[in-house]
Amino acid sequence: MYIEQLKTKNYNYTTHLILYLLVVVGFTLLMLLNYLTTQDMNTEDVIHQMIEQFGSNVTFVMMVLPLSLFCLGLLFWVKFLHGQSLRSLTTARQKVDWSRIFFAFTLWGSVTAILTVAAYYASPENFVVNFEPGAFFSFLILAIILIPLQTSFEEFLFRGYLMQGIGIFSNSRIIPFVITSVLFGLMHIANPEVGKMGMTIMIYYIGTGFFLGLITLMDDGLELALGFHAANNLVGALLVTADWTAFQTNSVFKDISEPSAGFDVVLPVFIVFPILIFIFARKYKWTNWNQKLFGKLQPTEVTEEIL
Template structure:
């Protein structure tokens, strides 16, 4: 049977129950080391500028306030560091290749990422725009304001960093967590639901803000299972955050402030989630997106020993340029039924080999 995305770590020859848990611990160590480097760099930056201090940023960490662009950029960079920390940990511990953390194709499918990004931006621009138009009709939306230069700089920072911040969260919550839990169970619903809890816990919002985050996390997890990779989830996460932060930079909304939110404020996320699931599912079917990994080929059976050796394998038949005795040498006049191991065919031209396909010990 073919292997779904969340089961890839389990259904490989090199699987061991301790590898992904150890990779998580090692990723935490790598992330801590990278964070120390970031903090040192931030301290040097604040010492050179003199406007604010490192303590000011640490006290405001996580606010994602675009009024302080340096704080905002550092907050996003602290999340982006999750990508190299996690990938390096999986690369060290396994299961490898690390590309299977991205999709069932063993790589990030850039064409599919671009297609789902176009879909996601369309959905979120329309749904959030309609929501703002309704609020404007009730007099609940403020007019755009702010210094023009600051607004342009904020939009540039958002466009440069938010895609990597969104990808980092997807690699951790929909990538690592889902494959970790998926290695313990065959039921796709369990890793989908389990991945939502830590994602929600990572956001310091009030009740309805957390509900909103939970709905999006559930949608992203379903997209990963249905499309066989993180591309659609990364695209949806990026589109949602970019649209909200650009509106925040323009002074239309406050993207990180959910105080006073009600159940009505969750409706745009519900609508956008339903539309995304239907549209991306349709697009995946239309374009034949690979949703599962092909079964791993069986290792070639060992050659049975030949005793006594056939006449054509005896030393006197070996050519003069060969060594005195070549046990596995098969001359041109060997019988046509002589066993010759055939390596398994690659699964996809761009797909890296599974652990053990090239290793003669089959991953052991």
């Protein structure tokens, strides 16, 4: 099982508890500092000023590169401080299932593209064509490199590192499921979208956290979450930008409508995500839902970790 496999002969509960607390406290302080510092400023205006000074692509790199480097730092931390294999951080399978990553990426990337094109033709007055070949393809290269690292950091941190650690210490699945899902949503509280649309949009962010946590626990690995999250951010950034989003990019379209947190916030969480869960469940034959989501950790033979 995905959480239980952390119980190895190399696992030192005392040392690892200190390391987990350092990460949780440090990350919580970073979120709090980020939130407090944005209360006295208009995040949207700050991003616009950066774009005017550095350009869209450089601004994008400045915003995404730190999280991309954090991804490499987290993998180093897990590998060398915890002595845990990167495979066990990612999946309970004998090796990472790349077909799952590509399936989730393709599925959600296709849905995102179809919905974007449908929205454009349904309400063309809400969009302008923003496509400039030189700027777009420069951004495409940067996005393909940096966005998967950024999204992987969030998955490895919340659905991997913290879910496994909190699960081991609480001997529970529901506790890490809830905590990591809420923390994931709160991480986005300083996004300009929140300032523009209000706290209602947190339904989407926290709901996405629960969706990603559910598919991770049910599938015994991060592969589906990694593919979905990469597609969500990469395809979305390439197709549509707006003056009020965290990523203001050289995309194909620009949304010029006045944003509001209405049905479009509820739709993914309560309709689209359940459909995706149904598709994944049928394809990968998920069973034993109650135990995998709400049960205590199962006893497991303590073994050496395969590095």
